[in-house]
Amino acid sequence: MTATWVTIGLLTVGTVAIKAVGPVVLGGRDLPPRLNGVVARLAPALLAALVVVETFGRGHELAVDESAIGLLAAAAALAARLPMVVVVLIAAVVTAVLRAL
Amino acid sequence: MPQMKEGFKAGLAFTIPTLALGASFGVLAEPVMGATAAILMSIFVFAGAAQFGSVTVLAAGGGVASAVSAGLLINGRFLPMGLAMAPALRGGPVRRAAEAQAMVDASWALAQRGDGFNREMMLGATIPQAACWWAGTAIGALGGSLIGDPRALGLDAMFPAFYLALLVYEMDLRVTGTSALLGAAIALCLVPIAPPGIPVVAASAAALLGLRQR
Numbered sequence: 001m002t003a004t005w006v007t008i009g010l011l012t013v014g015t016v017a018i019k020a021v022g023p024v025v026l027g028g029r030d031l032p033p034r035l036n037g038v039v040a041r042l043a044p045a046l047l048a049a050l051v052v053v054e055t056f057g058r059g060h061e062l063a064v065d066e067s068a069i070g071l072l073a074a075a076a077a078l079a080a081r082l083p084m085v086v087v088v089l090i091a092a093v094v095t096a097v098l099r100a101l
Numbered sequence: 102m103p104q105m106k107e108g109f110k111a112g113l114a115f116t117i118p119t120l121a122l123g124a125s126f127g128v129l130a131e132p133v134m135g136a137t138a139a140i141l142m143s144i145f146v147f148a149g150a151a152q153f154g155s156v157t158v159l160a161a162g163g164g165v166a167s168a169v170s171a172g173l174l175i176n177g178r179f180l181p182m183g184l185a186m187a188p189a190l191r192g193g194p195v196r197r198a199a200e201a202q203a204m205v206d207a208s209w210a211l212a213q214r215g216d217g218f219n220r221e222m223m224l225g226a227t228i229p230q231a232a233c234w235w236a237g238t239a240i241g242a243l244g245g246s247l248i249g250d251p252r253a254l255g256l257d258a259m260f261p262a263f264y265l266a267l268l269v270y271e272m273d274l275r276v277t278g279t280s281a282l283l284g285a286a287i288a289l290c291l292v293p294i295a296p297p298g299i300p301v302v303a304a305s306a307a308a309l310l311g312l313r314q315r
Contacts, residue, residue: 003165004134010169011155012145018176020198022183023190027197030188037311039185039218043210044277045284046178047268049304050150050206052285055261057292057300067258074262078269084114091262092121095255 070095108211108225115207115226116233118259122149123237125251129153133160136242143238147202147231151175154297174298181305182209189218203227210267283307 031039055071056062074091082090126149130139133156146152155172163171183201186209190197203224212223241248251257268274268281284304291300 001134003168004138004159006165007155007159007168007172008138008142008145010165011142011151011172014169014173015146015148015151015176015179016198016202018173018179019183019201019204022180022185023187023197023201024194026184026187027194028188028190031184034312037313038308039311040213040273041277041280041308041311042181042185042305043213044268044272044274044281045304045307046182046206046301047210047264047272048281048285049288049301050264051261051268053288053292053300054150054257054264056289057297059297060293062289062292067255067261070255070258071261071265074258074265078266084263084266084270085117087266088118088259088262091258092255095258096253097255099253099255 066098067091067095069098104219104221105225108208108219108222109228110225111211111222112208112226112229115230115263118263119230119233120237120240121251121254121256121259123234123239124241124248125256126152126156127238127241127243128245128248128251129160129241130156130238131242131245136239139242140235140239143235146172147234148172148176148179148205149234151298171297174296174302177298177302178305179204180302181308186212186218186220186223189220191220200224205230207263207267211271213271280307280310283310 051071055068056064070091073094074087077087077090123143126143127139130142130152134142142152151172154175155168158168158171182204186204190200200220205227207230208223208226211226212219214222248254272281274281284307287307288300288304291303295303
């Protein structure tokens with residue numbers, strides 16, 4: 001049990017520090033303008049990485065399972081411009097149904 | 102404050118996936134650490150992917166050092182994200198550090214606007230997500246037996262779909278699509294060889310394509 005609380009404590013302190021370091025060190029200064037293009041591309045690069053890692057990553061392995069089909073269904077729903085909540089539910093329902101088969 | 106309200110409304114779109122993911126976390130964490138610790142972890146650590154990563158290590162019998170480093174590596178992406186939003190925050194170091202704690206993936210991505218980072222949007226969008234993350238964890242930790250196996254319900258498929266939706270609906274992919282594809286490719290290549298978390302952090306290098314643009 002002690003290990004649990006020490007883990008939670010250290011993870012809390014570390015996460016707070018990681019989130020704070022950029023804003024505190026940079027202060028209110030603007031980033032150099034030549035970095036504007038980099039900042040604009042950071043979110044798409046990170047989001048795309050999160051999509052593929054959470055869908056295909058299992059520790060050190062890459063695996064394709066029912067959730068990959070769920071993601072494809074979500075992509076189709078996005079192409080049809082359905083609302084975000086519907087897109088997310090479609091991914092879950094398609095994945096759940098395939099797993100129940 | 103109108104933009105904070107707008108952010109809050111935008112954040113409401115994330116309530117269902119955040120509740121579902123919180124419940125999956127509660128179901129995973131309760132047998133490992135008990136319901137109280139699981140809920141307190143969601144309140145204090147407040148970073149979903151890192152919590153999953155470190156509880157998975159603990160559940161497999163790993164020690165504190167590996168559980169903490171797994172979580173912190175996964176949170177490494179908040180370093181470049183924090184740098185990108187730094188100019189938009191307000192006040193002295195303490196206030197900036199406090200405002201930075203509201204940074205979660207979806208709010209941060211939503212707050213990236215063509216004309217720069219919108220601080221109010223991020224703060225507003227995090228409010229409903231925080232409430233849902235905490236409530237979801239409590240539901241999963243206390244009522245896990247009612248939920249059953251989160252995988253059977255397809256709950257793990259919600260978050261990738263949600264990130265994909267943010268990518269398609271909120272990002273200007275005509276300009277940034279190449280960086281998105283490159284980021285995904287970098288992450289996939291690194292999964293087999295790098296510790297968990299590093300593939301996503303390294304994907305931020307794909308944003309350097311923006312250096313060419315003036």
